[in-house]
Amino acid sequence: MNLPSVGIAIIGVALFSDFINGFHGSSNVVATMISSRAMSARNALALSAVAHFCGPFLFGVAVATTIGHEVVDPKAITIVVIFAALLAAIIWNIITWAFGIPSSSFHALVGGLIGAVSVDFGFAMIQMRGLLKVIIALFISPILGLVAGYLLMRLVLFLARGASPRINWFFKRSQIITSLALALSHGTNDAQKTMGIIAMALVTIGYSSEFSVPWWVVALCAGAMSLGTAFGGWRIIRTLGGKFYKIRPVHGFTAQVASAFVILGAALLGGPVSTTQVVSSAILGVGSAKRVSRVRWNVVGNIVAAWVLTIPASALLAALLHLLMRSLL
Secondary structure, eight states, rough: OOHHHHHHHHHHOOOOOHHHHHHHHHHHHHHHHHHHTOOOOHHHHHHHHHHHHHHHHHHOOOOHHHHSSSSSSSGGOOHHHHHHHHHHHHHHHHHHHHOOOOHHHHHHHHHHHHHHHHHHHHHGOOOOHHHHHHHHHHHHHHHHHHHHHHHHHHHHHHHHHOOOOOOHHHHHHHHHHHHHHHHHHHHHHHHHHHHHHHHHHHHHSSOOSSSOOOHHHHHHHHHHHHHHHHHHHHHHHHIIISSSSEEEEHOOOOOOOHHHHHHHHHHHOOOOOOOHHHHHHHHHHHHHOOOOOGGOOOHHHHHHHHHHHHHHHHHHHHHHHHHHHHHHH
């Protein structure tokens, strides 16, 4: 069965959203590596882009299934709802990128779905169990990243006590491996969110009889995110890589290991955590393990505010876009 033009349009917008996600989220993977001078910016982004493409093929699509079934009732998914949700997520990501704030692309997408569905069908079509799962992850994932970063940094400092400065060479070189693991986990978790949206759209337009993620959707989404990652969101890279505190090789290594452990574990379990939140909080945990006062907490406050506002702000944007599109159509 040939894909209708409206399906092609939805996939195009979804892939652009995935590109923005990769562009926005590349900072999560490469910021500490670039700031600690473990690798040049060009090489770091290239390595990250390749890993982002491979991630979804290696670790499955459990997260795509979560976002496709558990946030809103599938009967409430219409073409206008999908367009409004995607456009709201794109606009919010661009706004936060312009201010150099690392917000969650996933939460922007969830907020977009909630806002668009609420306008069309009311809050009865919001699946509270799935929404509660997202909200719990909103608060739990930063705590997990913070604790993992803090504990791992304390362990690394204990094991490296009395070591010569040459150990920095180990931490620099090791970041090639840890950033690869982080990029794989990020690509696995984040690319799947757009896969879930496209899979919902394919059911809505009658192309698929049931919710499933075809291999070509996996390839397109992985490719779009990989391309966005290759370009790099430099405003956010500067925030994560230098505005919290001065990143040293040991900080980059430890933050990446802690983040990859939390994100990949969540992806395998189907938990759609925010990569941005985990990485940012892991960097904070690593920095505070040695001295809490070294972290610039005023910058942290701005980021936390963006985290809290992402879902309601993108929901409002989607609601307004939905009303506009419905009036025009």
